[in-house]
Amino acid sequence: MSYGLNVYRSSGALGFSSADVTWNQVDSFQVNGGASVSNTYSVLSNRTVLTVQMMIDPPSTSVKSIAHTVSQSGNTISVSGGNQNTHILVLMQ
Amino acid sequence: MSYGFEATNNNNKVLISSETRNLHFLGKFSSPSVSNSASAYGGFKELSYTVTCTVTPVPFFDMPTNDYYGIVGVKNTTGNTWVIKLIRSGTGTTYPSLYVFVDARGVSSTESYGMQVLQNDGSASFDSRKEPLVITGGAAVTHPSNPLSSSITGLSEEQCSSGSSHSQHTPDVESSAVSIGSVSSTPIFHYSSLAQTQRQAEFEVSTSFCVGLVLYNKCVGYGDSETNTSTYWAFYRGGIRRSGTNVFAGWITVDGGCFWSSEDASNFFFINAGGGSGTGGNFPLSNETINLASTAVIVGDGTRYA
Numbered sequence: 001m002s003y004g005l006n007v008y009r010s011s012g013a014l015g016f017s018s019a020d021v022t023w024n025q026v027d028s029f030q031v032n033g034g035a036s037v038s039n040t041y042s043v044l045s046n047r048t049v050l051t052v053q054m055m056i057d058p059p060s061t062s063v064k065s066i067a068h069t070v071s072q073s074g075n076t077i078s079v080s081g082g083n084q085n086t087h088i089l090v091l092m093q
Numbered sequence: 094m095s096y097g098f099e100a101t102n103n104n105n106k107v108l109i110s111s112e113t114r115n116l117h118f119l120g121k122f123s124s125p126s127v128s129n130s131a132s133a134y135g136g137f138k139e140l141s142y143t144v145t146c147t148v149t150p151v152p153f154f155d156m157p158t159n160d161y162y163g164i165v166g167v168k169n170t171t172g173n174t175w176v177i178k179l180i181r182s183g184t185g186t187t188y189p190s191l192y193v194f195v196d197a198r199g200v201s202s203t204e205s206y207g208m209q210v211l212q213n214d215g216s217a218s219f220d221s222r223k224e225p226l227v228i229t230g231g232a233a234v235t236h237p238s239n240p241l242s243s244s245i246t247g248l249s250e251e252q253c254s255s256g257s258s259h260s261q262h263t264p265d266v267e268s269s270a271v272s273i274g275s276v277s278s279t280p281i282f283h284y285s286s287l288a289q290t291q292r293q294a295e296f297e298v299s300t301s302f303c304v305g306l307v308l309y310n311k312c313v314g315y316g317d318s319e320t321n322t323s324t325y326w327a328f329y330r331g332g333i334r335r336s337g338t339n340v341f342a343g344w345i346t347v348d349g350g351c352f353w354s355s356e357d358a359s360n361f362f363f364i365n366a367g368g369g370s371g372t373g374g375n376f377p378l379s380n381e382t383i384n385l386a387s388t389a390v391i392v393g394d395g396t397r398y399a
Contacts, residue, residue, distance in 0.1 A: 005100060007221040010204045018102055020227045023391065024113035025196055028149045043112045050389055052151075054285045058129075058139065058165040058178050061328050061348040067287040067384040087149055087167055092113060093106040 023050060023091040027077075030056070031068055031088055036080030044075045044092055051077060052089040059084065098210045109219045111210050114196035118224035118398045119146055122191040128178065133257035133349040134327050135264065136184040139165070142191045144175045148199040152177045153192040153281040155395050158185060161332025161345050163286025180286060182332055182345040192281050192398050194226045230274030230392040232340060236288040236331045238382045240264035240344035245294035251321045253351030262292065262327035267334075267343035271390075276338055279395035288331030288385055290344065291378035297322040317359045324352040328378070333390060340390055 004018035026044065031037050051070045059065030068082030079088050097111035109115060122142045129139035144150050149167070156162055158181075166178035177191060197217035207221035219225060242265050248255040273280070298321050305314015329344040 004103075007208045009222070010206060015207065015221045016108075016225050016227070018100060018108060020108060021102060021104075021106060022108060022115060022226050022228055024107055024110055024115055025151075026113050028196075043110070047107060050391075052283070052285060052389055052391075053287060054164060054167045055287065056166060056168045058180075059287075059289055059330065064378055064381075064383060065289060067386070069386070089149075089151065093108075 026090040031079045032085045033083040038078040040076045047092040050091040054087040056085040115219045116194035116226040117200045119193040119195045134262040134346040137345045140179045142177045146199045150193045153283045154189040161334045163332040232271045232390045233387040234342035235387050236342045237266045250296040250298040253323045253353045264344035267341040270339035273392045277394040281393045281395040283391040286331045290382035291328045293326035295324045320356045322354045
């Protein structure tokens with residue numbers, strides 16, 4: 001590379017580089033079924049944001065397992081409307 | 094940011110920030126236990142991976158076959174023990190490896206040099222010794238609203254006697270191809286299976302006979318009428334499969350069954366002489382599809398994390 005940053009492992013292998021791409025975790029939190037959460041993160045300003053929802057228990061085959069609706073407005077992430085307990089990851093790059 | 098450390102790549106995307114936490118490689122898990130399975134309509138297996146970590150794990154998986162895969166559960170069962178559940182379509186015995194990433198607080202390293210970035214509480218935001226997550230691509234997928242391309246026809250009305258050996262509930266619809274960019278020889282995927290759908294088909298037949306006379310559409314003598322109804326159903330969850338540099342969002346059959354009823358009405362010279370009904374099976378939804386919102390697929394390079 002002609003410019004940028006390379007960080008090597010002790011083995012000499014390249015560990016991380018400014019030519020790489022990643023998602024950084026801003027927050028990880030749990031939202032239970034029937035609950036709603038709204039969090040604001042100033043670090044999201046002018047950044048690409050991705051939210052990921054992971055159910056804690058596999059959806060039941062005997063009841064309707066409704067996922068939460070996750071939305072972004074500015075720097076605020078809102079989660080609501082589900083009847084299942086879930087993990088929410090807020091990622092940015 | 095007014096202070097701290099931030100590194101961006103040449104697309105101005107953040108690589109490292111002292112205000113966030115990079116994900117780092119905790120380990121590769123390749124020997125799941127089969128915690129649930131079924132064989133009807135293509136079948137499925139639910140695989141459980143046990144992981145020990147102090148913070149919430151973010152699982153990725155490889156796809157060793159052309160089947161559909163998805164993560165359905167990430168649960169802290171006790172202490173630092175987590176059970177991550179993944180489903181795959183089909184009844185094959187080739188199982189994916191799980192690649193688990195966590196923030197730097199959850200990974201230890203014995204290497205003595207490298208680069209660390211700390212948050213203002215002194216905890217690690219980034220640690221080059223702990224194999225930070227690098228992604229190679231991603232996509233957003235949306236599942237088709239109906240897993241079946243054809244209507245279900247011709248099944249028996251009587252006490253679910255067509256069983257589940259027919260293939261009419263086998264899912265055969267998937268999304269169009271979604272590009273994930275160039276991939277390594279072992280791409281790994283983070284994808285949560287949230288979408289669910291159910292499809293059912295009802296078949297009914299009525300029969301009647303009269304020993305005696307039929308007057309004004311009424312039986313004078315001994316009469317009997319019977320109505321048989323069978324409702325065949327299957328329940329599906331979302332999954333993705335890979336072909337080359339594309340992924341497709343489709344459906345994995347996780348349950349199937351049949352509900353039936355039989356109503357028998359007899360009379361003798363207009364006196365009710367008995368009847369009967371019965372049920373079998375159950376179903377959770379009725380021709381519905383839920384959780385169809387677009388779902389993220391994050392793609393990494395599994396060869397970096399052997």
